[in-house]
Amino acid sequence: MPQQWQALQQQWPWAMAFACVVEQGSFTAAAAQLGISKAALSKQIRQLEHALGSQLLYRTTRRLHLTEAGQLYLAHCRDWQARLQAAQLELAEQRQEIAGHLRLTVPTSFGGVFMAQALLAFQARYPQVTVALDLSATPHDLEAEGFDLAIRANLPPPERLVSRPLAIMHDWLVAAPAALASWPPVRQPSDLAQLPCLVNMHFGNAGHWPLSRAGQLEAVAVSAKLQANDYNLLRNLALAGAGVARLPTYLVAKEVAAGQLQRLLPDYALPGQPLYLVYPQRLPQPAKVRALVEFLLAWFAAPEQAALLQ
Numbered sequence: 001m002p003q004q005w006q007a008l009q010q011q012w013p014w015a016m017a018f019a020c021v022v023e024q025g026s027f028t029a030a031a032a033q034l035g036i037s038k039a040a041l042s043k044q045i046r047q048l049e050h051a052l053g054s055q056l057l058y059r060t061t062r063r064l065h066l067t068e069a070g071q072l073y074l075a076h077c078r079d080w081q082a083r084l085q086a087a088q089l090e091l092a093e094q095r096q097e098i099a100g101h102l103r104l105t106v107p108t109s110f111g112g113v114f115m116a117q118a119l120l121a122f123q124a125r126y127p128q129v130t131v132a133l134d135l136s137a138t139p140h141d142l143e144a145e146g147f148d149l150a151i152r153a154n155l156p157p158p159e160r161l162v163s164r165p166l167a168i169m170h171d172w173l174v175a176a177p178a179a180l181a182s183w184p185p186v187r188q189p190s191d192l193a194q195l196p197c198l199v200n201m202h203f204g205n206a207g208h209w210p211l212s213r214a215g216q217l218e219a220v221a222v223s224a225k226l227q228a229n230d231y232n233l234l235r236n237l238a239l240a241g242a243g244v245a246r247l248p249t250y251l252v253a254k255e256v257a258a259g260q261l262q263r264l265l266p267d268y269a270l271p272g273q274p275l276y277l278v279y280p281q282r283l284p285q286p287a288k289v290r291a292l293v294e295f296l297l298a299w300f301a302a303p304e305q306a307a308l309l310q
Helices: 002-024 027-034 037-054 068-094 108-125 177-181 189-194 231-239 247-260 286-300 303-309
Strands: 057-059 064-066 100-106 129-135 149-151 159-168 172-176 196-200 208-213 215-219 223-228 244-248 262-266 273-280
Touching: 002 037, 002 068, 002 108, 002 231, 037 177, 037 303, 064 068, 100 108, 100 286, 108 129, 108 149, 108 231, 108 247, 108 286, 108 303, 129 159, 129 286, 159 196, 159 208, 159 303, 172 177, 172 247, 172 286, 177 262, 189 208, 189 215, 215 286, 231 244, 244 247, 247 303, 273 286, 286 303
Parallel strands: 100 129, 100 149, 196 223, 196 244
Antiparallel strands: 057 064, 149 273, 159 273, 172 244, 172 262, 208 215
């Protein structure tokens, strides 16, 4: 291992010299940039090629041409340079106060329940950061529209974005007690087919409710008496006795505890919806974005928030 480190230490300045030659387009310009003679620079490139056992450049009187090995090695050199610059910037940011403006987008009902407290707690910790929050059920193009971060549910993000698991969101089946008293009893999933149900048409196959118990899956096609694309509206309809609604725990836990809504089939589980933090991949990632990501991951893992998502 010491010998390998010695070899890498020796090759590092040669590698950076090689990258400079390619960037400047000639040995003369690169030598001037590096502050060394053209002869010394040529010697470094020869030493690098000898150490690697591969020719990196074709030299002609007019132009330099990269060999296939040179193209591959250059990509690594540029990656090393980018990583060094990122490390320097991150260390510099650590010495500075986290500040700036953040734009984030969050699903409407989720943001209405959670984000007020989350953002107030974040700004209490980082008072020099300002935040603009967009609540929307429609996913935005984060890069094109200038968003720093999004919370998304059940949506595979594009490969160019970073995705971090945030939580699992669970649904309950609920209805108003007065309405339930006038309907046939619900003892098993198939009984739901006989009742008026409230369906969220934002989701594909929204009228198909798969419930499981003890590893056994029972799916029912419900009768969608009313459809809407907003959780809050569906909750209000359920409170008014319009039907059985499938709603996130965080939206109905208080109403169930207060007796305004009653949970149906509590022994059965509906599939959980994964929640993700999604943000553009930048090198380096701005300190304000890193601070918000780490804050939200910790905040939603706290017992108070985790209980509302179960």
